Amino acid sequence: MNERPELKQALGRLLGPGVPEIGCEECFDKLNQYVELELAGGDTDRGLPGFKAHLDGCPACREDYESLRAFVGGGQAL
């Protein structure tokens, strides 16, 4: 069924990342650290394990991450 990427995507939304992940509170606590580490080219998987898996499983936290990354990384911030 590999020819059905949309099915795989729907299953991903339903079943989540299926690997160890942090929760929403910890994600919010470390969001600023993750974004700066990523923008600096650091190893986020090693520095903050389980963070990316959570972004894959939680659309709201992913949106928060994308906003902060766009704001800080896009020159919008002071």
Added chain:
Amino acid sequence: MATATVAAAMPEVPAVRSRPLDTESREWLASLRSRGAEQAAAIERLHDLLLRAARFEVARRRPGLPHLRGNELDDIAQEAADDALMSVLGRLDDFRGASRFTTWVYKFALYEAAVKLRRRAWQGREVPLEPESWGIFASSSATPEAEAQQGELLRAVKEGIAEALTPRQREVLVALALNGVPIDVLAERMGSTRGALYKTLHDARAKLRARLGDLLEVIE
């Protein structure tokens, strides 16, 4: 903490190593912890930063909110900045220097604006707790064999949701993962929090994965 079980399987990592604060962050903390005119001026500058971030978030989401007028959107940005200011001032001691101070404060404004806009978008709408559509699982595949596998998977998913989950887990999984209800909207309607609902979703997903077992290998 609601995330304890979610994080239980995480490998042990050392606590965030505190590093010397950069000059700008040190100055922010000193002025916000001062008294009188210096503190008032710092709070005003902080509010300006938070409002800038909140307006950025509002502008990003504006295309998805065509029914909201400009002044309503700016009211939301102002409220988000006000709420973020209270959060930041109440949590100053939580800032450990893991990033610049400004990056730390921006996330509060972006978060407050995003939550308010998600809730506004769903204002007056009923939150669906029953599956609305199985279309993506039921649509036709390229080969009869793939279609049969897909049919088997759909049956197993439906049975798993109906039989393996508690009523609460079923409602949360269906609303969030099938029907696309934003987690902050569901949290507000259920009188819960994002973290607690995600924990429920995480447990439901784990049960469903275990139930589907070998069937998932065909997909993954």
